[in-house]
Structure formats: C-alpha cells, structure tokens
Amino acid sequence: MADETLINKIHELSDLELAALICLVAKEHCIIDTEPVVIDELVQELELVFSNLSFASPVSSLTLEQIAAKVFGLSYAVVDCSEHTSLDDFAHAILTVEGSPTRSNSPVRTRQDSYFLNTPAFQSISRSPVSETFADNKTIPNVIIAKNLDEAPKQVQIQALELMRTKRIYTRTSVQNAPKRFLFIALLAGGDGPRLTKHLNDHMFISHFHDPEDGFPNLEEMFDDTGSISSVVKKSPRLNTEFMTSPRVSATEIEQLVQLSEQATVSIEVKAYQQNIIAFLRVHRAVASGISAPATVLFDKLAKCLAPLHNLSYATPSLIDLAARKIYPHRIQIVKPENERSMQWGSDLDAVAELLEGTTTEDVIEDVLGSSGAETPL
Template identity: 75%
Template sequence: MADELLIDKIHDLSDLELATLICLVAQEHCIIDTEPDALDDLVQELELVAANVFGLSHALIDCSEHTSLDDFAHAILSIEGSPVRSNSTVRTRQDSYFLNAPTFQSIAARSPVSENFADNKSIANVIIAKNLDEAPKQVQIQALELMRTKRIYTRTSVQKAPKRFLFIALLGGGEGPRLTKHLNDQMFISHFHDPEDGFPNLEETYDDGDSISSVVKKGPISSPGPLLLPRISATVIEQLSQLSKHATVTMELKQYQQNIISFLRLHRAVAGGISAAATQHFDKLARCLAPLHNLSYATPSLIALAARKIYPHRIHIVKPEKERSMQWGSDVDAIAALLDGIGAEDVIEDALGTVGAETPL
C-alpha cells in the first residue's frame, strides 16, 4: 500500500492530472475529449501538466485532413537528443515484413524524417495529438505503430520512445469511436474534461485573475528547467506501477467483470461487440485504481469506475436497421424510437445497473 503522504498528494490532483498519472502507471495511452471551443486551453493545460506535474518533455501536433507523415514525424522528433546509431540491430522499415502492405509501402517510400533532422532529435515523453480523428488514415496508422513498438523509423536510423511515454489523442466534441478501428482499440482510457471544471495549471500562469478566454494565448509551454522538481516523480510512478501489478482481484470480482463484458456484448444497442483488448484494459485499469485509493485489492466500485473509463470510446451504437430483433420482424421505426438518444455512456450505465454486484461483507 502507498503511504499516506503520497495518497494525499494524489487526491489533490485534478481530473486531467489523474488521467495522465493512470496512463503513466499503466504504461498505456488515452483519449481526452472536451468541448471544441476549449481545445486550445486544454492543450496548454496538458503541456503544463506534463512539464510541471510530472517533469516530462512534450510535443504537440495539430492534426487536420492535410497533415502528412512528414508533419507527424517532425512534431514527434522535436526534442534535442543524442544521435541514434544507424547500424541498430532493430529491423528497419525497409526490412519489415509489412513492406508488401500498400499502406506501409507509402510510408516507406516517403521516409518522413530527413537524415540530418533525425540524427540530433529524440521523441518527447508526452505527445499531444490535437484533432487526431481528422488526420488521414496513414497518419493514424503511423501513430498506432508508434504506440505499439515505441519506435519511429527513418531512412537511416530508428528513433526509440523514452521509457515514460504517453500518447494523448485530444478530440473535440462527439461520442463513441472516432479514430480508426485498431488505433481506437489501442487507447487505454477515454476521459471527458468539462471546461467548467477549469484549467488549474493554466489559470496559475495568469497573475491578474482575468478569465482564460479574455487574455491573449501564450505560445507553447516549455519544459521545466533542471531545478524545477516535478510534483509526481518517476519513482512515485514506478512505485504505483509495482503496487498495481500486485493488486488482488478476487474470483467474485472476476465474475462481476465478466458479467459486465457479457452484458455489453449482448446489449441490443451495441454494434460490433466488445474486443478482447478492451477486456485486458478493463482488468488492468481496475488493478491500477487500487493503489490510488490506498488499497491492495480491487472493489466493486473500482470495477464500475474502470468500466466507465474503458468502454465509452469503444462502443458503437447500432443502426436501427441492423438491430438484431429486425431478424424476427421488428418494426424499424419502433427500433429507431427505442435507440433515439442512446449513447455509449447510457449503455454502460445500463450494464452496471443490471449486473451490479452487492458489496461483499
């Protein structure tokens, strides 16, 4: 179990800081959603969270339908670092067994980073991909490969991501899956930040108390200097990571998890089912939440909380004409009326309300 001082420090974190901490502890990546008008403020807040709270370098890429692989790579390789040896034993993209795939051929043909640029750059600890859902498919595939392999390939070298590495897909508005299928499933959790909850780190940068929207936006936030100690150190993250790996999940709670998964897969409003990767993330998040609550074991409430963070970005709402009862002659208008207004969060709450477990004595 974590010490009381650490638990108090964790309880003082904002929702964005806590989401970042969970992902760093789990060594996974996330989607953060907000209102479209608040995206710019959220970008600066996340930059400050990375720099001041965790002492990590960060990079921002503002995606659009015109974003190229060059843009993506240059944004990621934006931190000065040591040159990477070109004779690395890691297989280069030219040697990859993916070479015959059309998508990867286009990436190989357009080696996104020039030799001189890549040799003295390294990948940032935290990558904030604003409007990633608007980026072309090949850019999203490149992001997926980076998350899976923690490497990005150049013409002459392989750039490796740092040990503490977090990729944040920052989206504005909407509900349900918006990224390509496999990239979406790779994302560990999704979190919606309500602008009314504020941007505490950004607000502290203004001395006059004016609202954030009424002042001129500053440029990109720089990383903290060597004398600025982060509030959450690498040692703390490693400690929480080890505690999460040893957290206990009883057989009864395993059954509760499986009941939630089964209900979601069979829910009439869900199209496409629930993936196996989501199930693995579900179990992992429940374990990660335990030490944050100063527990060495998972509880039903932590299981429910994990479900609310794991599944919202993964659930597709079925179209009325595809709903399964249509096979037995249901009226499409009646089904449309039934599904009207139902979103992923409604499905999750329906599942938790139906299969909710009583707290063990």
C-alpha cells in the same frame, strides 16, 4: 500500500492529471475528449501539466519558490492534425531537437512548444517520413499530444499506432526510440463512440471526457489579477540548472504505484462481477459489433491500477464500475436501428429507431452498471 504523502498528492490532482498518472502507471495510452470550443485551452492545460517549469511572473521577478516543476516534469510535443497532415508532418512534430540554438533554426518547436501545421504537405506513404536535412540530435519526447488525431489520414493514424506498439519511429538514416516513460494522448473534440481507425481505437487504454466546467487550473495560474496572461519563461539548459525543482509526482513514486498495481488482487466474486459486466455489454441491444477481447484485458489492468490510487491492495466492485466507465466509452458503437437484434424477429423499424434515439455509449454503460444489469457482489 502507498505511503500517505503520495496518496495526498494523488487526491490533489485534477481529472486530467489523474488520467495521465493512470496511463503512466499502466504504461498505456489514452483518449481525452472535450467540447470543440475549448480544445485549444485543453492543449495549453496539458502542456502545463507535463512541462518542467511553472510560470507565474516575468523571469526577472521569479523566486526559487515560484519556479517549481509541474506535475510530472516530462518533455512533450504537440501535433495539430488535419486531413492534410502527412507522415512527414507527423514525424517532424514528434521528434524534438535537443540543443537547438534558436527556434528559427529548428524545423520544429522544441519540448515546451507546440507544432501546428501551417500549410498542407504532400501525402507521403513512406514508412521513413523524416527528411535527410533534419538534425541528427533528435529525440522522441516523453509525451505526445495529438490534437484532432481523428481528422488525420488513415496512414498517419497507422503510424501513430506503430509508434505506440513498437516505441520507435523510422527516419531515412536511423531508428529513433521512445523513452522508457512514454505516453501518447489522442486529443479529440466532440463526439461519441469510436472515431479513430479500428486498431488504433482498440489499442487506446482509457478515454476521459474533460468538462469545460471543471476548468483548467494550471492555465488559470498563468493569468494575473487583470485577466492577462503573465510572461512565460521559455525552457533553456541554464534555466533548468538554476531553477528547476522536482515534479510533484516523481518517477520513483510512479514506479512505486506500478509495483503496487502489479501486486493488487481481485477476488473470485469481484472477478465474476467484472465478467458479468462484459457479458451484459456484449448482449446489450444498443451495442453494435460487441466488445473486443483486448478491451477485457485492459479492463482487468485498469481495475488493478486504480487500487493503489485509492490506497487499497485489492480491487472492489466500485473500482470495477469506475474502470468500466473509462475503458468502454470509446469502444462501444451504437447500433443502427435497421441492424438492431430484434429486427430479425419482426420488430417495427420506427419503434426501434425511437427506442435508440439519443442513446449514447454512457447510457449503455450506466444501464449495464445499474439495477437492470450485472448484480453487484455484497
């Protein structure tokens, strides 16, 4: 069981911070979805979640209490993907350069800055995308935020999958390894069901939709009473040494949650309930292509990761329900009316189309978890 101080910290986290914590505990990667109109604000919010410093006022007036580490205190890089993004662009965006004297001398924005594609680059198909002129002191940050990854070409998405699976990226002169704590976030805007390439989509651990009405708490802290953004302190080695404090959720606490999740148990009755949910999803008339086996493995893993966050040493039916709502939304594909199962037995196409109209992945999951789906154990 986690100590009460850690549990209180977890209860104070926002939905985005909690999603990130779950992935760090599981050592997996995620999809975060939102409305298209607020995706830029969501990028800024995530930057503040992972940044090492909290910015509230100009550096000259900051006190030690005002400058505090954010939630996780991890290095990060942001890449803005589009149909013109090449492997060169992708690799340059995620490799940060340590000790770069000025931003103008660096081909990428470092750690606390975002990389945004300005001009289309040639479409490279090489596995070694980084140019020889790129600095030798480059590293992969702890967190990569890939904005609009679904719009990137297939080869870029395959490169992202390779990075997640092997935790390394190849340059022309070396192989760069990701740090021990490594999180890849695919930031998408608007849509339902799978939007990434098949294998990349199935490799993603969870998907989370951030409702704009839930706000951006860290971003809002940067606004003063007049509504203008306060001055932002840029990260530098001297500033870190003098001012930086511990993150709200430390690496030690994350490791404690990892150990507790590995020790979490699932009773036979709850396991049967979990398997029934999977079976109901696979035979649901609105689901196309079924439910993959890797998703089942991740389903079980998430249920155990959620237990210590709720100060439990075992998974409950309610945690199984919560896990299903995070594991399957990006994996379920709604069937086309002409391919719906009952069409084999002479159903009317118009009637089937009317039945399926407006059906979303969330509707399917709630249907399976509801009274007409798997029976919840008492």
